[in-house]
Amino acid sequence: MEKGANPKPDIIQNQCFGCGNCVIACPENAIGLQSHNYFYKADIDHEKCTSCGTCIPACWCGALQQPGATDKIILDKINSYGNEILKAHGSGSDPGVLAFVCNFYQSALGEDFESKIYNQPSDGILIKITCIAQIKPEYISKALGYGFDGVLIIGCCNNGCTFTSAAERAIKRFTIFCRLLDHLGLDSKRISLNHNVPCNSSDLLTVFEEFKDQLKQRGPNPLKTEIVENYFSGPQFRQKKGYSISGGQMQ
Ligand code: SF4
Numbered sequence: 001m002e003k004g005a006n007p008k009p010d011i012i013q014n015q016c017f018g019c020g021n022c023v024i025a026c027p028e029n030a031i032g033l034q035s036h037n038y039f040y041k042a043d044i045d046h047e048k049c050t051s052c053g054t055c056i057p058a059c060w061c062g063a064l065q066q067p068g069a070t071d072k073i074i075l076d077k078i079n080s081y082g083n084e085i086l087k088a089h090g091s092g093s094d095p096g097v098l099a100f101v102c103n104f105y106q107s108a109l110g111e112d113f114e115s116k117i118y119n120q121p122s123d124g125i126l127i128k129i130t131c132i133a134q135i136k137p138e139y140i141s142k143a144l145g146y147g148f149d150g151v152l153i154i155g156c157c158n159n160g161c162t163f164t165s166a167a168e169r170a171i172k173r174f175t176i177f178c179r180l181l182d183h184l185g186l187d188s189k190r191i192s193l194n195h196n197v198p199c200n201s202s203d204l205l206t207v208f209e210e211f212k213d214q215l216k217q218r219g220p221n222p223l224k225t226e227i228v229e230n231y232f233s234g235p236q237f238r239q240k241k242g243y244s245i246s247g248g249q250m251q
């Protein structure tokens with residue numbers, strides 16, 4: 001797979017405030033600010049853009065979106081598979097793992113790789129990304145909030161990273177994000193970042209299994225337990241099921 005082979009991000013002009021964050025973030029100098037009716041807005045030169053995705057998390061208002069991997073598409077996937085994981089809560093299933101795998105790694109593994117790591121929907125989901133630079137911390141916090149037990153991130157393989165500076169920036173971002181999670185009393189060991197790991201399916205299966213063992217030792221994500229207790233036994237669930245509460249008794 002070549003640089004620039006993935007879809008290049010688009011700018012939603014009416015969401016851009018012209019702050020210039022993406023201009024600073026882009027390692028290829030492919031973004032500039034242009035005057036649009038007295039306001040400055042970002043413009044991407046798609047000739048220069050290598051589709052590394054670094055600019056996407058740099059935009060704080062969601063104005064940069066990659067076709068086929070927009071915030072909505074990724075968050076909808078996380079939400080719907082999170083529901084499968086919540087339904088399986090307490091049934092003795094494996095930890096639910098959201099895996100982000102870089103397209104370059106994925107193309108080396110073959111299309112059937114996903115079925116090798118997940119046996120059933122409640123085991124999790126794999127989302128392909130252009131580069132780990134594209135992953136927003138919001139995706140990870142939403143995944144933990146929606147019921148996943150852990151998030152596994154797989155970058156490029158065998159020191160063959162295509163977007164070196166983009167990946168370095170992403171690693172710094174995740175390091176800060178993990179510190180923030182620990183500071184908030186959440187467990188950053190539920191996130192595993194693997195970059196430049198050996199590029200074959202048996203090695204990646206080992207990484208995946210070791211991460212699941214690590215999650216088993218930590219037990220279910222406490223946020224998930226809270227959701228299950230508050231939702232599945234709470235008034236919202238009872239209303240959905242047609243139950244009502246009268247005099248403190250469920251009927
Ligand atoms: S995807 Fe990468 S190269 Fe393209 S504009 Fe964004 S940061 Fe620049």
Ligand code: SF4
Binds near residue numbers: 015018019063064
């Ligand atoms: S980071 Fe977002 S809001 Fe700021 S200039 Fe770039 S696209 Fe516009």
